[in-house]
Amino acid sequence: MPRIDAPTVAEHRAQIQARLVNAAEQILRAEPPQQLTAGAVSAAAGIARNSIYRYVESIDDLRALVVARYLPAWVDAVDAAMADAEGPQEKVVAWVRANIEQAAATGHGWLTEAFRSTPLSEDLIERAHTGLRDSLAQAWTELANGDRDRAAVAAALTMGITETGFRQLDAGRSAELVLDMCSEAVRSIVVGLARP
Numbered sequence: 713m714p715r716i717d718a719p720t721v722a723e724h725r726a727q728i729q730a731r732l733v734n735a736a737e738q739i740l741r742a743e744p745p746q747q748l749t750a751g752a753v754s755a756a757a758g759i760a761r762n763s764i765y766r767y768v769e770s771i772d773d774l775r776a777l778v779v780a781r782y783l784p785a786w787v788d789a790v791d792a793a794m795a796d797a798e799g800p801q802e803k804v805v806a807w808v809r810a811n812i813e814q815a816a817a818t819g820h821g822w823l824t825e826a827f828r829s830t831p832l833s834e835d836l837i838e839r840a841h842t843g844l845r846d847s848l849a850q851a852w853t854e855l856a857n858g859d860r861d862r863a864a865v866a867a868a869l870t871m872g873i874t875e876t877g878f879r880q881l882d883a884g885r886s887a888e889l890v891l892d893m894c895s896e897a898v899r900s901i902v903v904g905l906a907r908p
Contacts, residue, residue, distance in 0.1 A: 729767045731757045733781070736774040741822045748775060779827050786814040787844060794847050801902045803851040804870060808898045809891060811844070812877045816887035820878045855906040866905050873897050 735756035739748050748771055754761040768774050793810035797803040848870060852863035877894040881887060 725767060728757075728759065728763075729777075731759065732764060732767055732774060733777045736771075737778045737781070740775070740778060740826050741819060745775075745825050775826055779823070782814075782818050782823055783827070786811075786818070789814050790844060791847065794851070800851040800854040801899075801906060804848065804855070804902050805895055805899055807848050807851065808870060808874050808877070808894050811874050812881070812887070812891050812894055815878050815881050816890070821882040824878070855902065862905070866901065869901055869905075870898055873901070 732753060735753045736748060738756055739752050743752075750761055750764050750771060753759075753771070753774060754764055757764075764774075768777070790807060790810040793806040794803045797806035845867075849863060849867050852866045852870070853860060856862040856866060873894050877890045880890045
């Protein structure tokens with residue numbers, strides 16, 4: 713039986729798994745996604761390479777655990793910002809601001825790469841889709857007086873502004889500047905495209 717460094721086997725497993733996830737995140741933040749290998753994770757975590765698979769099934773599972781650290785909180789932050797906003801115009805602006813704030817807080821580029829290359833659980837994917845896209849579509853549908861085609865185009869424009877903000881954060885621009893400019897840009901779109 714291997715020596716454990718915790719009061720129970722379950723706590724020991726949780727500690728080792730947390731070390732592995734921390735090591736995987738460190739690699740994903742600093743290196744291209746393909747550098748996340750069993751050897752790299754075991755070296756960063758200080759764990760024998762063959763021991764990794766006692767705690768996770770695969771490197772993809774590790775990547776999914778890293779993404780799962782951030783995605784639910786991201787969705788919750790967007791949901792909360794939209795719940796606090798009054799009226800559909802402010803909800804659209806809140807959606808953009810909350811997404812950019814989360815991107816600035818997590819360091820967007822590495823997390824996006826991890827998300828794109830990770831097989832996530834259906835629940836996590838559904839929650840992200842519902843929280844991040846449907847709420848925006850709903851606000852735009854209200855602003856477009858139910859015109860779903862117009863709302864879809866407006867939502868796509870809004871996402872385009874947000875994606876541009878993400879790229880600017882990744883390029884090293886200040887979060888405050890990106891937040892201000894993206895907020896103003898989307899506010900202009902809201903004013904110009906909303907139907908009375």
